[in-house]
Amino acid sequence: MQLANRVQTLTPSSTLAITAKAKALKQAGHDVIGLGAGEPDYNTPEYILNAASESMHAGLTKYTPAAGIMELRQAIVDKMKNDHQLDYQTNQVIVTLGAKHALYTLFQVLLNEGDEVIVPTPYWVSYPEQIKLAEGKPVFVTAQEENQFKVLPEQLEAAITDKTKAVIINSPSNPTGMMYTKEELATLGEICLKHNIYIISDEIYEKLIYTEQQHVSIAEISDKLKSSTIIINGVSKSHSMTGWRIGYAIGNVDIIQAMTNLASHSTSNPTTVAQYAACAAYQSDSNAVEEMKVAFKERLDQAFEWISALPGVSCIKPKGAFYLFPNVIEAVKRTGFETVEDWVTAILDEEKVALVPGSGFGAPNNVRLSYAIGLDQLEEAIKRIQRFIERHQQ
Known part of the structure; x- marks a missing residue:
């Protein structure tokens, strides 16, 4: 075969x-x-388990909108405002079957054959494979150990061609655990703006930081960078909900709508019960x-x-x-x-x-x-x- x-x-x-x-x-x-x-x-914390159980017993077990239930999209919008002082609307959010599926769907709607995506090395294992599945080309830029595994501005500049569509920024990083500072992100962002390329900001580990350095989303640095950035996140790591498979993408409304259209023909919607569990994760002040x-x-x-x-x-x-x-x-x-x-x-x-x-x-x-x-x-x-x-x- x-x-x-x-x-x-x-x-x-x-x-x-x-x-x-x-x-x-x-x-x-x-x-x-x-x-x-x-x-x-x-x-998974008990209050989240309880919320899932309550939703099931309340009969909330049916199909939902392809982009996710409004309650969860609003909770994500509220989270972005509280954590990053970023203003989004619910039509700029799609809830997906984990952050991995958010990335997969994003590459499918963003890339045409031959489009290049800059992937800093070391990288999370699925980035290049997902790019190739979308007929794109991963372009690897080696972040050296002596630079704390962070890509330098001159490396990013040198990797950009007329086929470059996007760059991936994963901070904190899997597998290195490194983090970019606000100043470093601002410098990389200016290069992206100059060349009019998208920034895919994978922030799935944002809540798991062990130094005084604060997580900064590149989208919060300026309105222009916000417009060029698609943020990928979810509850898997932050709330120990890996198996619930709830992630999301947030950003440009046309990109999010295209992702929603694709999801409507592939997954229909994320698991309903898991969405209500994720609502509890974002709406509670549990320690x-x-x-x-x-x-x-x-x-x-x-x-x-x-x-x-x-x-x-x-x-x-x-x-x-x-x-x-x-x-x-x-x-x-x-x-x-x-x-x-x-x-x-x-x-x-x-x-x-x-x-x-x-x-x-x-x-x-x-x-x-x-x-x-x-x-x-x-x-x-x-x-x-x-x-x-x-x-x-x-």
Whole structure:
């Protein structure tokens, strides 16, 4: 059977692949510690669960508008006003099946064949694949470790061509946890305005920040930048709602309408019950999110100390998200392996610790590990990695 060309070049998600292998080993009875999954280990807060239950029992289980229920779109508009002093209307919002689907739908309506999207490296694994599915071309710009994994203005300027349609900005970043400052965003934004290109601002980790630096959306810097920016966000990470699949895009009304038209012929609408749960997430003043963030900060501080002490491993301390992204190439060489992928596979086979190779993020010398697990498990995982390095060290 001949499959469509558009799917034959797709690379499977490395994060989901390593998680699946770890789960298979665990089901076979092995003591596996998975550091690959990109989701909080906390359950969804109780008040959100209650809101979902109440909506079901009230009969709110039918189709909704393709763009999402008005209550949730209004809650998102209110959130943007409260958090960023940004004024939007509800017709500038589409609720989607997770932030990933918001991005997918956006690329489908924004890109024509050959259009280029600038993707800073390291990148979240699905950016380039989604761009290719929309017949666009990802243009990679390497953000160096010595620059805190942030793209410099001259790099952005050099990457822009007459085919450039957009640039992706992900701050805080998956996989690096880095954040741009307001000044850095303003400089990058001016370049985008000069060349009349869209800014796709992925802000899914905005609530998970562990320094005094505040999250800034590039859209709040000026009215012109707001007009050129489509913000992608959702409740998955901030409210531990990964499986509920509620994300959103907010921005240019014509783009949002096009996304809504496409959604009406693909998904019909996001799951109704999940939408009412997301309403509760945004409308409540619960401190459950803050409690999770405090725990993640403790884990980050401790895990960073442990990781930085491993032989042949160096790491920049992230400011947000819940990942460490250490450079392990020296440890790989010391232990006699050819590639980081081989090294990661051997650690999973021998020590039953699942890491994600950085090649899936465009950074072949690194690995990503999630600290969204308990401290005891984190400590045990890093002890196993150290034991592996010491056993193979040449």
